[in-house]
Amino acid sequence: MQLELSLSRPTHVHPSPRVLQVAAMFGLGVDESKQLQIIAPTTLELRGRSIVFITGPSGGGKSSLLALIAAAAQSHPDEASVISFGSLPALPDLPLVDALAQPDDGDDINPALRLLSIVGLADAFVMLRKPSELSEGQRYRLQLAHALALAQQCAAPLCIILADEFGATLDRITAKVIARQLRKWISRSPVPICFIAATTHDDLLEPLEPDVLIEKGLGTAMEVVDRRLCESASMKAQVQPC
Numbered sequence: 001m002q003l004e005l006s007l008s009r010p011t012h013v014h015p016s017p018r019v020l021q022v023a024a025m026f027g028l029g030v031d032e033s034k035q036l037q038i039i040a041p042t043t044l045e046l047r048g049r050s051i052v053f054i055t056g057p058s059g060g061g062k063s064s065l066l067a068l069i070a071a072a073a074q075s076h077p078d079e080a081s082v083i084s085f086g087s088l089p090a091l092p093d094l095p096l097v098d099a100l101a102q103p104d105d106g107d108d109i110n111p112a113l114r115l116l117s118i119v120g121l122a123d124a125f126v127m128l129r130k131p132s133e134l135s136e137g138q139r140y141r142l143q144l145a146h147a148l149a150l151a152q153q154c155a156a157p158l159c160i161i162l163a164d165e166f167g168a169t170l171d172r173i174t175a176k177v178i179a180r181q182l183r184k185w186i187s188r189s190p191v192p193i194c195f196i197a198a199t200t201h202d203d204l205l206e207p208l209e210p211d212v213l214i215e216k217g218l219g220t221a222m223e224v225v226d227r228r229l230c231e232s233a234s235m236k237a238q239v240q241p242c
Helices: 017-026 062-074 110-118 136-152 172-188 202-208 227-237
Strands: 002-011 034-045 050-055 081-084 159-164 193-199 212-216 222-226
Touching: 002 062, 034 062, 034 212, 034 222, 050 062, 050 172, 050 202, 062 081, 062 159, 062 193, 062 212, 081 136, 110 136, 110 172, 136 159, 136 172, 172 193, 172 202, 193 202, 212 227, 222 227
Parallel strands: 050 193, 050 212, 081 159, 159 193
Antiparallel strands: 002 034, 212 222
């Protein structure tokens, strides 16, 4: 699906004595409201079995971009379903192998084991713990497994998973291992999932192997590179990919 993205907000500064002093120092005017452009007009194409990686400095607007993508996708419920890390339903406080069980699983433990293996929670003692007994990093990994479990039940033509601050609470080695596991799972998923991860940690670029890379800088600075198109053009023209 194609999303047309653009975001601006009105801004107005109350002219207090201190504000006026700062404005005078830098030659700024504070008497008019202005439109602050956060996301310049951009077309973003989302496909199944793909990963979109949003990176850039803190305060650059990565979270705003994720929220904008979510709102745009939710306006087309016949085309896509959106799962956001920030709004997952609470899991029952049961051992992880039971908490992740889906209605169709019955007594089959394998679906839950596969998900727990992807996120590095397949240790026997960990699988028997409850969500409330996990560390912060383990709870984040369980959240990822939960999102993947919900995505497997998705009936829409495209299932979009949004993960803000992806891997931020994990040590870097664990984050890279999980990112690589996630890349393999997304590529082979029977359900058309588009996983969108946003983080300042650009060390996850290599293990995630994103199909689309978005570098969101400060202000309106943003670069979108669809690596699928780059590779296709490279193969046809026999030149180096982007």
